[in-house]
Amino acid sequence: QVQLVESGGGLVQAGGSLRLSCAASGITFRRYRMGWFSQAPGKEREFVAAISSSRGAPYYADSVKGRFTISRDNAKNTVYLQMNSLKPEDTAVYYCAAADIVRRAGRPDSGTDSYDYWGQGTQVTVSS
Numbered sequence: 001q002v003q004l005v006e007s008g009g010g011l012v013q014a015g016g017s018l019r020l021s022c023a024a025s026g027i028t029f030r031r032y033r034m035g036w037f038s039q040a041p042g043k044e045r046e047f048v049a050a051i052s053s054s055r056g057a058p059y060y061a062d063s064v065k066g067r068f069t070i071s072r073d074n075a076k077n078t079v080y081l082q083m084n085s086l087k088p089e090d091t092a093v094y095y096c097a098a099a100d101i102v103r104r105a106g107r108p109d110s111g112t113d114s115y116d117y118w119g120q121g122t123q124v125t126v127s128s
Contacts, residue, residue: 002026002117004096009122012086016126020081022096022119033099034072034079035115038092038124045095049081050109053101059109064090086126093121 008020035050049070050059058070069082079096097115107114
């Protein structure tokens with residue numbers, strides 16, 4: 001069975017930091033591109049960051065560049081999102097996603113339809 005389990009969300013004041021984790025099981029982790037998406041109530045799910053399966057190259061949404069850092073530990077089957085300088089507009093449920101690098105070859109990192117598996121999400125709330 002495939003499972004992506006997010007953790008690390010919570011309530012933080014503006015300017016604060018959180019580190020999200022996503023533990024994957026049931027997949028050959030090193031063969032999957034990993035991504036983070038966010039979804040606020042009543043809004044579309046939006047791309048936040050992605051990291052390649054091979055080189056570990058990161059890609060970020062413009063809104064989080066310079067503030068968030070995505071990383072992965074293939075030995076632990078885990079992807080992370082370090083979130084610094086948080087803003088109230090970052091408030092959302094954050095979802096982890098995994099994309100098979102063969103099946104999804106050529107698909108953009110930022111597209112929700114480019115990913116095969118999704119976690120249940122973890123809530124991030126940033127107060128002003």
